[in-house]
Amino acid sequence: MAEYIPSPRDWAREQVEGYERTNGAEGNTLRDTGLPVIIVTHMGNKTGGIRKTPLMRVKDGANYVLVASMGGGPKNPVWVYNLRVRPEVEIRDLSVVQEMRVREVTDAAERERLWKIADATYARFPEYRAKTTRVIPIFVAEPISK
Numbered sequence: 001m002a003e004y005i006p007s008p009r010d011w012a013r014e015q016v017e018g019y020e021r022t023n024g025a026e027g028n029t030l031r032d033t034g035l036p037v038i039i040v041t042h043m044g045n046k047t048g049g050i051r052k053t054p055l056m057r058v059k060d061g062a063n064y065v066l067v068a069s070m071g072g073g074p075k076n077p078v079w080v081y082n083l084r085v086r087p088e089v090e091i092r093d094l095s096v097v098q099e100m101r102v103r104e105v106t107d108a109a110e111r112e113r114l115w116k117i118a119d120a121t122y123a124r125f126p127e128y129r130a131k132t133t134r135v136i137p138i139f140v141a142e143p144i145s146k
Contacts, residue, residue, distance in 0.1 A: 002043060002048055002049055002050045003049050003050065004049065004050040004052070005044065005047060005049035005050065005051060006052075007051070007052070007053070011031065012053065012054055014027070015027040015031075015037070015054045016039055016052045016053075016054060019037075019039055019054065019092070020039065020052075020092065023094060023095035024092070024093070024094030024095055027054070028094065030054065030055075030056055033056075033122065033124075035056060035057070035121070035122055036056075036057040037054045037055060037056060037057055038054070038055055038057045038064060038091050038092060038093045039052055039053070039054055039055075039091070039092040040052070040053045040054075040055055040066065040079070040089055040090075040091055040141075041089060041090040041091075041092070042079060042082045042083060042086065042088075042089045042090075043082060043086040043088075044082055045081055045082045045084075045085035045086060051079065051082060053077075053079045055067070056118075056121065056122055057093065057121070058117060058118050058121045058122075059117075060114065060117055060140065062142075062143055063140050063141060063142050063143075064091055064093075064100070064140070064141040065114050065117060065118055065138060065139075065140060065141075066083070066102065066138070066139040066140075066141060067118050067125065067136065067138055068080045068136055068137040068138070068139070069125060069128040069129075069136050070128075070136075071128055071131075072127065072128030072129070072130070072131030072132045073132065074132060074133070074134065075134070076134065076137060080137050080139075083102050083104070083139055084104065087101050087102045087103065088100075088101055088144075089101070089102055089141060091141055098143055099143075099144045100141040100142055100143055100144060101141070101142055101144050102139040102140065102141045102142075103139065103140055103142070104137055104138070104139050105138045105139065105140055111138055114138055114140070115129075115138070118138075
């Protein structure tokens with residue numbers, strides 16, 4: 001069994017702890033936005049440890065859209081590299097926890113469609129895209145059928 005490695009960022013670690021302790025009654029919005037978040041549990045590709053990342057809740061039907069915007073920063077968040085290596089994740093949406101598999105979206109038409117959904121969820125995503133020269137990765141998390 002892999003060991004949980006909490007985020008080195010205080011805000012992220014505290015948000016995950018509050019969210020999980022209360023089944024999403026606390027820590028359920030992303031920092032100063034007031035918008036809902038999910039917790040994505042994934043495996044570190046270098047450490048092999050369990051990592052937990054709060055991300056904006058963007059839904060596309062039964063799927064979740066994971067946007068690696070990093071506020072329009074020049075580098076991808078570390079979780080991108082984890083998902084590229086190990087696509088199996090667990091997503092906690094308040095008290096609902098699901099095992100899911102992610103795939104990175106590379107098709108231009110699908111990316112455009114998903115950006116429209118993401119932009120409608122969080123109005124600053126277009127600003128983040130304009131602020132960076134990198135192509136912001138988008139992943140779709142799909143339920144694992146059993």
